[in-house]
Amino acid sequence: MNARTVDVLVVGAGLSGLSVARFLRNDRPDLSLLVMEKSDHPGGAILSHSEEGYLAEWGAHGFLDNCEESRSLIALAGLEQEVDKAPLDKFGRFICLHGKLNPVPQTPGKIIRSNLVPALAKLRILGEMWKKPLAGEPTVADWVRHRFGKALLPFADAVFTGTYAGDINRLVMDAVMPGLRALEQEHGSVLRGLLQKRKAGKKAGKPKGKGGLPAMTSFSTGMARLPQALAAGPPLSRDILYRTEVTRIIPGTGRWGVRTRQQDLRCRHLVLALPVNQTLALLDPVTAVSPPPLDCLPEARIATIALGFTDQAKIPFGFGYLAPEQEQRFALGALFSSHMFPGRAPQGHVLLEALVGGRRHPERLELDDDELVGRVCEDLRQLIDLPHDPCYARVMRPRAGIPQLEAGYPAMLGWRDQVLAAHPCLHVCGFGWQGIGINDMTKAARKVADDILAGTREETEETEVKGVYF
Numbered sequence: 001m002n003a004r005t006v007d008v009l010v011v012g013a014g015l016s017g018l019s020v021a022r023f024l025r026n027d028r029p030d031l032s033l034l035v036m037e038k039s040d041h042p043g044g045a046i047l048s049h050s051e052e053g054y055l056a057e058w059g060a061h062g063f064l065d066n067c068e069e070s071r072s073l074i075a076l077a078g079l080e081q082e083v084d085k086a087p088l089d090k091f092g093r094f095i096c097l098h099g100k101l102n103p104v105p106q107t108p109g110k111i112i113r114s115n116l117v118p119a120l121a122k123l124r125i126l127g128e129m130w131k132k133p134l135a136g137e138p139t140v141a142d143w144v145r146h147r148f149g150k151a152l153l154p155f156a157d158a159v160f161t162g163t164y165a166g167d168i169n170r171l172v173m174d175a176v177m178p179g180l181r182a183l184e185q186e187h188g189s190v191l192r193g194l195l196q197k198r199k200a201g202k203k204a205g206k207p208k209g210k211g212g213l214p215a216m217t218s219f220s221t222g223m224a225r226l227p228q229a230l231a232a233g234p235p236l237s238r239d240i241l242y243r244t245e246v247t248r249i250i251p252g253t254g255r256w257g258v259r260t261r262q263q264d265l266r267c268r269h270l271v272l273a274l275p276v277n278q279t280l281a282l283l284d285p286v287t288a289v290s291p292p293p294l295d296c297l298p299e300a301r302i303a304t305i306a307l308g309f310t311d312q313a314k315i316p317f318g319f320g321y322l323a324p325e326q327e328q329r330f331a332l333g334a335l336f337s338s339h340m341f342p343g344r345a346p347q348g349h350v351l352l353e354a355l356v357g358g359r360r361h362p363e364r365l366e367l368d369d370d371e372l373v374g375r376v377c378e379d380l381r382q383l384i385d386l387p388h389d390p391c392y393a394r395v396m397r398p399r400a401g402i403p404q405l406e407a408g409y410p411a412m413l414g415w416r417d418q419v420l421a422a423h424p425c426l427h428v429c430g431f432g433w434q435g436i437g438i439n440d441m442t443k444a445a446r447k448v449a450d451d452i453l454a455g456t457r458e459e460t461e462e463t464e465v466k467g468v469y470f
């Protein structure tokens, strides 16, 4: 085969692939690098929608500013002046309980002290210190019930509805919160683990954090600005091939073969920066002798219903609300987008983005646009004073589903590590492999770039306690 050869070939120009490529380009401009993207634009699941003065999002609405890798990516993209921030200590979140929106205190400690949790339940939460670690692969619901009691279930439900659009009776704790699971296993209790960590930090003379909570981050023209800026600048733009779908990868001695409909290529390092299920499809020829423990991961799809109202709408000031399943509501929740990021609605108007569907209610996505808007408005009116019909409505149905880290997922990660150990110049990151949030993607991308730069792969993986982006 007389194919062109590059040092690094990245499959996928979503945020993961672009991040790997941009980090590498910055650190080793001499490496030859190509990014192949099957669609005609960068960004994958990240896409913004601007219409009639409203600015809404098909996918991600933002990410927390407490991740060094994401911050350095913003700097590499030259976007520091375009960042919009909504500090979490100014923008409260709400939870729908007993048919009403309640402000949620912003830290777990404050939730426990608040009157959202009954007195007896508070004692039960403290009892966590004496609960044995749960063996096996518990679901989030089983784990929370066992450690803290059932009073915290609606809060856990809200957290995983807001991030995974998932079902806490199916998501597994080791996959979605490995940091908390590690605290439980190392210290016998999460609370004790947190106290000991704090004590150890003080003893080591670690400077106290600045205090305050992180800020939700987006860009003045929407989230799509980040992948667009990463892809558009001179360092990368000439090295991205759009409308180029990789259909097959072929392992070889010291080189990988990559087949597209247009051409064959060879590379030394091959990076698959794709959602889990798309990675599995490409890995098929590599792993035929040792197939993955799961054929595919379930995915949760949502529709976003962007609604504009005049500012007579009495939307409580804050970030948005989430409704746990026990509330039996139509919408999973809504973001109060123009509170968080002013400028997302025309003068004198506000923008709300409601979320529908998710792992538990895929059937709702079958409804037509008019019915979805009608059902969402009916639901919202019971919670928020909306004196008139929306003056703007747009239903967005992203094709991307959110990978659900459910039973068997930890085994899947173990299998991936074995595959990577057998193929040192193969690298895997992307949606669902190292978590699902943007900060998870940029951290994993940085690690892939570092592995390529070092020519090695570290086996260890971080098990920090993650922030929640909703």
Ligand SMILES: Cc1cc2nc3c(=O)[nH]c(=O)nc-3n(C[C@H](O)[C@H](O)[C@H](O)COP(=O)(O)OP(=O)(O)OC[C@H]3O[C@@H](n4cnc5c(N)ncnc54)[C@H](O)[C@@H]3O)c2cc1C
Residues within 6 Å of the ligand: 011, 012, 013, 014, 015, 016, 017, 036, 037, 038, 039, 042, 043, 044, 045, 046, 058, 059, 060, 061, 062, 063, 244, 245, 246, 247, 273, 274, 275, 278, 282, 302, 398, 400, 401, 402, 429, 430, 431, 436, 437, 438, 439, 441, 469
């Ligand atoms: C509805 C929704 C809401 C979200 N909200 C948030 C949020 O508020 N905050 C947050 O932090 N995260 C959020 N996320 C997650 C976030 O969007 C993802 O973490 C991130 O976009 C994943 O990027 P990626 O590059 O790994 O994958 P993708 O964005 O899926 O990119 C993969 C790319 O690979 C391309 N591709 C696929 N197969 C091939 C092939 N064979 N050959 C060539 N190209 C190929 C695809 O076209 C795509 O462009 C949300 C996700 C969704 C779906």
